[in-house]
Amino acid sequence: MPELPEVETVRRSLAPVLAGARIEDVAVRGRHVTDEPPEVFRARLRGRRIEGLGRRGKFLVFRLDGRLRLALHLRMTGRLVYEPPEGERLPPPVGGATPGALSAGEGRLAVGWRPEAPFDLRPEHTHLEFRLAGGGRLLFHDMRKFGRAWTWVAGRTRPPYAGLGPEPLGRAFTADRLGRSLAGRRAPVKAVLLDQRTVAGVGNIYADEALWLAGIHPSRPAGSLGPDEVRRLRRAIRLVLRRAVRGRGTTFRDYRDGLGEPGGFAAHLRVYGRAGSPCPRCGTPIAKTKVAQRGTHLCPRCQR
DNA sequence: AGATGATCCTGTATGC
DNA sequence: TGCATACAGGATCATC
Numbered sequence: 245m246p247e248l249p250e251v252e253t254v255r256r257s258l259a260p261v262l263a264g265a266r267i268e269d270v271a272v273r274g275r276h277v278t279d280e281p282p283e284v285f286r287a288r289l290r291g292r293r294i295e296g297l298g299r300r301g302k303f304l305v306f307r308l309d310g311r312l313r314l315a316l317h318l319r320m321t322g323r324l325v326y327e328p329p330e331g332e333r334l335p336p337p338v339g340g341a342t343p344g345a346l347s348a349g350e351g352r353l354a355v356g357w358r359p360e361a362p363f364d365l366r367p368e369h370t371h372l373e374f375r376l377a378g379g380g381r382l383l384f385h386d387m388r389k390f391g392r393a394w395t396w397v398a399g400r401t402r403p404p405y406a407g408l409g410p411e412p413l414g415r416a417f418t419a420d421r422l423g424r425s426l427a428g429r430r431a432p433v434k435a436v437l438l439d440q441r442t443v444a445g446v447g448n449i450y451a452d453e454a455l456w457l458a459g460i461h462p463s464r465p466a467g468s469l470g471p472d473e474v475r476r477l478r479r480a481i482r483l484v485l486r487r488a489v490r491g492r493g494t495t496f497r498d499y500r501d502g503l504g505e506p507g508g509f510a511a512h513l514r515v516y517g518r519a520g521s522p523c524p525r526c527g528t529p530i531a532k533t534k535v536a537q538r539g540t541h542l543c544p545r546c547q548r
Numbered sequence: 549a550g551a552t553g554a555t556c557c558t559g560t561a562t563g564c
Numbered sequence: 565t566g567c568a569t570a571c572a573g574g575a576t577c578a579t580c
Contacts, residue, residue, distance in 0.1 A: 246573065276556090302574080319574045321558080369558085388557045390574065431551065440575080447573060496573070497560085516573095537553075539571075 246318045248445025249488035257338045258502035259297045266377040267292050277371045278393045300405045301444030311398040321498045322391030329379030337505045408444040423474040426466040434462035435536035449516045452541045454480040456515045461547040462535045515541040
């Protein structure tokens with residue numbers, strides 16, 4: 245579920261809380277979370293200081309002392325949530341109220357109402373539990389068990405995100421670069437966008453949104469896009485991701501940031517999840533089809 | 549080489 | 565109400 249904007253929002257919400265924190269211990273429940281033997285994983289992390297929290301594509305990356313790195317991938321339903329020490333309240337949400345995104349009924353979230361603890365976390369789905377010095381805890385929760393964790397030493401071992409394409413909001417993601425990735429390929433352009441080697445962090449929601457913004461049909465063979473269309477697509481990807489980050493990501497049901505706060509961008513989606521509703525540009529009903537085995541939303545008139 | 553389909557899981561929504 | 569089926573924000577692997 246979480247794509248770049250959601251992972252970035254988790255990162256921003258947790259970075260102030262975790263910077264400088266020490267991991268006293270880690271409980272690993274279940275063997276599926278990491279390829280490493282749980283005892284090895286635990287021994288590597290125990291006692292480490294968290295120097296910073298970064299992101300690469302949809303990977304959250306912890307920089308630990310001794311050049312150790314920890315990466316987490318939330319996949320579809322993963323959540324990483326901070327639980328403050330007993331008796332303490334959660335820190336205030338990061339980024340303030342979500343502009344225009346909350347209806348009146350949801351107002352309690354916008355005016356700073358805080359749950360005492362991250363709600364909706366079920367112990368049987370909590371696969372990693374980091375105990376921090378001072379009594380706070382960091383919980384990796386994932387009902388579908390798709391989420392994964394990796395550790396490695398920077399500069400010695402390949403990170404799990406080696407091979408990802410450029411960061412879409414960075415300088416390396418040029419129209420030229422995107423054009424080369426699409427050139428000569430007969431696969432649907434949407435399938436190529438979902439391939440993390442093309443660009444890192446675009447998933448099903450924002451692929452549909454970007455293709456709608458650019459006015460490009462998701463089934464178009466990637467290699468058939470002209471230079472102008474490639475430029476439009478690059479701009480659309482960057483625009484929609486920047487806006488979604490500002491809106492703190494899209495929450496349908498599961499997604500929450502690191503403090504348990506839902507994202508506010510769902511109300512700004514133009515096509516995703518809006519089958520049957522009028523296209524914001526031309527009024528034609530939004531269609532839902534399947535492209536590259538993924539549910540795909542588009543305007544049949546604006547996108548040809 | 550490159551594309552497609554099955555698969556990993558659980559929860560929820562929909563239809564009969 | 566109960567049951568079956570489809571589908572879900574991701575990614576990998578086997579197969580064609």
